[in-house]
Amino acid sequence: MVWSREALIGYLYGQGAKTRENDGRKFAVPTTATHLLGGTGFPAGLFTDSRNEELSAIIFTNACAISKLSRVSISSGADTKGLRYTRIGNFFDRTPGALKGIPFCLDITSEEYKTLWPQHYEPWCAEMEVFHNPFARYPFPKALLPEVTHWFELGGEIVCESFYETSILWSQTIIQKQSDRIITLDDFVADPT
Template sequence: MGGAAVRFHKTLRSKIDRRYDKYSHVQGQPFAIALADFHAPGSMMWSREALITYLYGEYAEVQNLDGVQAAVSVAVQALLDNEGTPAGLFRSGENDGLSAIVFSNGCTIAKFGRVMQTMSGIDYGFTRTRVGMIFDRTPGVLEGIPFCLDVSSREYQELWPQRYEPWSAELEVFHNPFATYPFPRNVLPEAQHWFRRDGSIVCEAFYETSVLWSETHVTNKK
């Protein structure tokens, strides 16, 4: 939470208060806001969890349950600011004009370089090494899988079924369960979609590989 969640709140509130959903060309249709965090160098590597907590008003905490480490949902009522701003933008119907938040923690110049290199096979004289953490889908596992791969390597390219890094990787859609006009999943079918189901927050991914955070090191081959 902390300052990152407060920044997300201020940014989103400034957009929501303008009621773009009431504009004539938007009325009667889903309305979403695209968001990325560039507030500080490397901020995309750690601020994602703050956004999820702010939107849904809860976060996952590791607790010991009968001798077993497990992730437990913890409700959050307010942000850590002086105003006591309520957490949970999507916890009530107050913001039903907003259908979803579209977010990416990988929309950087490095993304363009990786995609073009893995699609074309041309490195233009540079080595791109991506370092980060991949979500581990093994039941009960609470930590991600660290990786450090040359993007030109077969191992890296086989992280995705296309055998190259797709533009849509890292793209996430956070759905508002109270939206008057829900955001259609088929608009961004390859994105990772978050929504509420039976009282719980559910995440469904198109790709088996889900990068939690990463950074790319670019070096000259000469």
């Protein structure tokens, strides 16, 4: 589930990006694809023309797992039963030109974690995304799922509109005994030197 989000965008819209470097500065260059990678020759771009106009949208999440059930209840105050729940992953970096997410490692019972969302706990709809078909005969109404991230065409470009400021690209939940050593971001991020 970690990489399926990027693959889905490429499959649906036939678009992606590659990293290039110029004068020591890295930047993204848009790419297009007509077929998925691999030997199957499977076509990319499900939403690139009107052939699939009967399909209004794809609803996706990369966080549909048992750990989500634990995080929602525990971040809203449920008993941890002597366990520690730590979430590691990458936040979406909204800085223009950013090429990577922002690494994080947070205890889900902490105030820092709870304040990532206005409800003061992780909502069920966090990490849910709706990919709209620009050629849909019956467009999917955004108002049907107002608190999710919507991908849609605007002025010939596919844009992403998020309800929550916090957007997590991928994550993993580590469950430990309270008596175990507390893990930190340094346990997961290699030293760049």
